[in-house]
Amino acid sequence: MLLFGGGSHLSGLTRRRWRWGTRWWLALWLAFVLVVHLALAWHWARWQPMASAPPPRLAVQLSQPMRATPVPAPRPGPQPTITAPVPAPTAASASAVPPAEPEASAPTLEPPPVAASALPAPALAAAEPASAAQAQHAREGADAPGPEWPLSTQLRYTVVGHVQGPVHGDAEVEWLRQGARYQVRLRVGIGPRLAPFGQRRLASAGRITPRGIAPERYDEETQILWRTPRGFSVRFEGGDVVLAQGQRLPSPAGVQDSASQFVHLTWLLLTGREPARTGHVITVPLALPGSVGPWRYEVVGDSSLDTALGPVRAWHLRPQAPLPPNALAAQVWLAPSYQYLPVQIRIEQGDGLWLLLTLAAPPLQEAVPADNPQPSKENPP
CATH class of the missing domain: 1.20.5 (Single alpha-helices involved in coiled-coils or other helix-helix interfaces)
Structure with missing residues (x-):
């Protein structure tokens, strides 16, 4: 016992x-x-109460898989005519040689026509419409969008990165347009799709003009687990930008926000307003939550990316230093075969935080409606 x-x-x-x-x-x-x-x-959560709810999503149905299109080779320009230098005549030779009679049958060389979409914005506004669609837009007024804008499109991505340790997730970007209205909506989730640990949403809404995207409001929202979503807004009112804290600053011409900049860069390359050339720098005025200033994107080069759709060639654009402290910086890879839409995005925000978004499925587009014609140019010369 x-x-x-x-x-x-x-x-x-x-x-x-x-x-x-x-x-x-x-x-x-x-x-x-x-x-x-x-x-x-x-x-992720530099939270402040939002002034009002962001605008609802535009009612656009996305059901048509987008197919890659072959990129046409650039057409060779006119070859320069090389002529031998003619020595200046002396007084004796000038008096001895009679002036030559002009040949009546000599052909006259004229410069080749330039595509309207390849012209810069001021020249484009003064050019004659090259098609019935452009003529219709010219009749509708100065604020009517041109036919070169991509159809409403949804892109889905896989996400890997580092946020105090390795993370995985998913993301999607939507470009929506109805007439002259647009929305850009970006969502990034960390963890399982049905029950993510954290989510961040970026949304831009405004108008499409012949001079590019004109944002009217930008919203950023963050949610961690069960907590109430919080965020902030940036508003574009007349000639001013109203920052998240209420500060009002003058709005530069062509200013963009953190979400609209992606499609604006797409439009610049798609229409030839900025060349896709290694070493070229594209300047975009950017309104951040706490500042407004120019951002310079360098075209690093083109490369082949491994995606769920196979290898895709894309142009790599990277913001140049110096950048504002703790700014949300993004590198983008724009694919000519997908209308220069972003097939990969790398988001960075100091202290080793980074997320890499890579295309995971064929993009979905809307069927071609009457007020959203297909883009008229994909790779202008």
């Missing part, structure tokens, strides 16, 4: 130690999960 009693005592002591050890491990695990979530909140 004594033996069994002592054994029972030791067995109970062992069970109590095991329970206490399990509780410690559980407490450490919960503390680790809490630290990770707090880190996500620290990096």
